Amino acid sequence: MREKLRTTTGRLGLAGTASAVFLLVVLLIALAAPLLAPADPNRQSLLDAYTGPSAAHLLGADGIGRDILSRLMFGARTSLLGPALVVGVSLLVGIPLALLASWYGGWVDAVVARVFDLIYALPGLLLAVLTVALFGPGLTPAVAALSIAYVPFLARIVRAAARQQRVSPYVDALSVQGFGVLRISVGHVLRNIAPTVVGQAAIAFGYALLDLASLSYLGLAVQAPTPDWGVMVSDTDALLKGYWLPVIAPGVLIVLTVLALTVLGARISGEKPPRYLRRAKRTGDRRVPNTAPVGTPNQKETTVGAVG
Amino acid sequence: MSGPLLELSGLTVDIATEDGAPRTLLDGIDLTLARGEALGLVGESGSGKSMTVRAITRLLPAAARASGTIRFEGADVGAMDGSALRAYRDGGVGLVFQDPRAHINPTRRIGAFLIEALVRNRKVPRREALARAAAVLAEVGIDDPARRLRQYPHEISGGMLQRVMIASVLLAEPRLILADEPTTALDVTIQQEVVAILDRLRRERGMGMVFITHDLDLALAVCGRVAVMYAGRIVELRSADTLHERAAHPYTAGLLGSRPAIDRRAERLAAIPGRPVSAFESGQGCAFAPRCAHARPACEQRPPELTEFDGGLVRCARVTEIRPARPSKEASV
Numbered sequence: 001m002r003e004k005l006r007t008t009t010g011r012l013g014l015a016g017t018a019s020a021v022f023l024l025v026v027l028l029i030a031l032a033a034p035l036l037a038p039a040d041p042n043r044q045s046l047l048d049a050y051t052g053p054s055a056a057h058l059l060g061a062d063g064i065g066r067d068i069l070s071r072l073m074f075g076a077r078t079s080l081l082g083p084a085l086v087v088g089v090s091l092l093v094g095i096p097l098a099l100l101a102s103w104y105g106g107w108v109d110a111v112v113a114r115v116f117d118l119i120y121a122l123p124g125l126l127l128a129v130l131t132v133a134l135f136g137p138g139l140t141p142a143v144a145a146l147s148i149a150y151v152p153f154l155a156r157i158v159r160a161a162a163r164q165q166r167v168s169p170y171v172d173a174l175s176v177q178g179f180g181v182l183r184i185s186v187g188h189v190l191r192n193i194a195p196t197v198v199g200q201a202a203i204a205f206g207y208a209l210l211d212l213a214s215l216s217y218l219g220l221a222v223q224a225p226t227p228d229w230g231v232m233v234s235d236t237d238a239l240l241k242g243y244w245l246p247v248i249a250p251g252v253l254i255v256l257t258v259l260a261l262t263v264l265g266a267r268i269s270g271e272k273p274p275r276y277l278r279r280a281k282r283t284g285d286r287r288v289p290n291t292a293p294v295g296t297p298n299q300k301e302t303t304v305g306a307v308g
Numbered sequence: 309m310s311g312p313l314l315e316l317s318g319l320t321v322d323i324a325t326e327d328g329a330p331r332t333l334l335d336g337i338d339l340t341l342a343r344g345e346a347l348g349l350v351g352e353s354g355s356g357k358s359m360t361v362r363a364i365t366r367l368l369p370a371a372a373r374a375s376g377t378i379r380f381e382g383a384d385v386g387a388m389d390g391s392a393l394r395a396y397r398d399g400g401v402g403l404v405f406q407d408p409r410a411h412i413n414p415t416r417r418i419g420a421f422l423i424e425a426l427v428r429n430r431k432v433p434r435r436e437a438l439a440r441a442a443a444v445l446a447e448v449g450i451d452d453p454a455r456r457l458r459q460y461p462h463e464i465s466g467g468m469l470q471r472v473m474i475a476s477v478l479l480a481e482p483r484l485i486l487a488d489e490p491t492t493a494l495d496v497t498i499q500q501e502v503v504a505i506l507d508r509l510r511r512e513r514g515m516g517m518v519f520i521t522h523d524l525d526l527a528l529a530v531c532g533r534v535a536v537m538y539a540g541r542i543v544e545l546r547s548a549d550t551l552h553e554r555a556a557h558p559y560t561a562g563l564l565g566s567r568p569a570i571d572r573r574a575e576r577l578a579a580i581p582g583r584p585v586s587a588f589e590s591g592q593g594c595a596f597a598p599r600c601a602h603a604r605p606a607c608e609q610r611p612p613e614l615t616e617f618d619g620g621l622v623r624c625a626r627v628t629e630i631r632p633a634r635p636s637k638e639a640s641v
Binding site for chain 1: 365367370390394395396397398399401402403405407410411412413414415416424425428429476480
């Protein structure tokens with residue numbers, strides 16, 4: 001057990017391990033928010049409005065006296081749930097399409113790849129704004145729109161990695177053993193490219209979090225009383241009155257979470273950490289096993305400068 | 309069941325090229341294989357040996373087009389649909405690849421590799437499949453099979469991995485084993501062992517085998533009949549004994565003559581002049597004519613047919629002139 005932990009941390013590196021630990025802590029806090037939160041996130045006490053950190057409110061209270069720490073804890077739930085749904089749905093749609101395209105090649109592949117390109121050309125946020133315009137604001141339409149927009153972001157990586165596996169001799173050998181598309185694609189190809197997929201999913205999760213926060217900030221996704229990091233950042237009233245903590249605290253959390261997801265994602269998919277993060281002396285073997293990871297490709301520019 | 313196990317007739321494979329003109333890789337291969345028989349397929353690189361095997365297993369590259377018929381136990385392999393093809397590949401043929409390292413998924417344990425077909429295709433319980441896998445590993449001469457089952461392919465040597473591959477084919481108990489240069493990637497000392505294991509276990513189980521190699525001696529030792537291929541055609545198909553005694557086709561004779569011998573000193577080994585050609589490079593006449601010491605102008609004009617000779621088949625227009633029939637007894641084999 002201890003040895004397994006050590007090889008995992010060795011493979012993720014210092015930055016990757018720190019990111020994983022941070023994300024784990026955020027996730028646990030989100031799950032246990034009702035137990036951990038010092039106060040009801042929606043209880044107002046106008047007497048405490050815009051008080052700084054105190055024993056009663058560790059991170060202070062916002063304009064209507066709600067406990068900021070509690071709101072951050074509960075906000076983690078909505079802020080993580082949205083991206084999880086987006087990434088989940090995108091993977092569910094994207095992986096089968098990508099695997100089929102890479103398996104059959106030819107015109108099947110051409111059609112699927114062009115459809116991906118087409119969706120890829122639409123900015124996710126724009127699609128979300130359009131959906132909200134049609135169906136009204138809320139988390140569901142925003143998540144639905146982003147799920148579609150994120151399909152190519154994930155599926156293109158899966159397709160490229162799967163194509164690489166498709167032409168390796170072991171796939172031929174498996175066909176000759178009498179296995180069909182499903183067994184080879186899921187049991188072997190997908191398994192072998194799993195690090196790439198998981199890594200890319202983590203990065204996509206970060207982008208989705210940012211996109212949803214942007215939409216919530218604009219009032220298009222999560223609606224006001226519900227605690228959400230994006231909603232909290234949009235508290236311009238506090239900023240105008242010179243109270244920065246109610247806005248900065250969720251902002252920092254968004255930045256740190258997205259950063260951690262990106263670092264972890266890159267490490268999982270086998271990308272080397274940037275030079276300045278690498279220790280001078282290599283400790284242990286950091287090579288990932290022979291699963292032919294594809295590098296993280298050009299990242300999508302869906303992050304319109306809406307936050308901050 | 310009666311009838312041959314495998315029957316190729318007029319098997320021709322063309323591959324489309326970028327300039328649009330198809331190139332012939334295999335040109336009218338006729339072969340039959342009886343149940344439990346071992347047939348050697350010998351030739352240089354590019355002669356079409358591996359293409360033949362790929363055509364038999366329907367593993368041709370997407371750009372290749374096959375014509376002619378392949379019958380396995382009477383069923384037309386070319387006409388098989390998805391499920392029939394899977395069944396044929398599952399229990400009909402087993403393929404031993406040249407390079408086991410590339411043909412086994414490197415991220416799965418050896419145990420998982422060996423039992424996958426049994427568990428998924430035959431619904432054998434996992435525990436029983438593992439027991440069978442261990443037993444077959446022991447049969448192919450791997451000690452401590454229980455431990456090997458838990459290892460990854462990169463943890464064991466190439467020779468051992470080839471034995472694992474042979475074990476995987478034996479576990480599926482196919483009626484026909486196709487061995488595509490199974491020993492080329494191995495050490496000479498290991499080669500002999502691996503071939504001996506393959507041959508013995510095949511005989512014990514009554515499986516037919518097509519054994520592909522560029523080592524004529526090896527084919528003669530393992531197989532009852534040997535087909536020599538040149539430029540996508542069979543140039544000589546005879547029983548191993550008569551072929552070993554006296555090659556009929558000038559190409560086979562050249563191959564036999566270019567071997568080193570342990571009881572003979574030679575400064576230089578004899579070589580066949582020129583280089584091997586592919587089927588699409590050969591002219592309208594005999595493909596071997598440009599390199600043949602016996603060639604006459606007529607050889608370059610008309611392609612020779614496979615004709616009966618000394619109990620086998622030979623594709624040489626002048627075979628009766630250059631290899632006069634032997635007196636009496638064996639002439640009518």
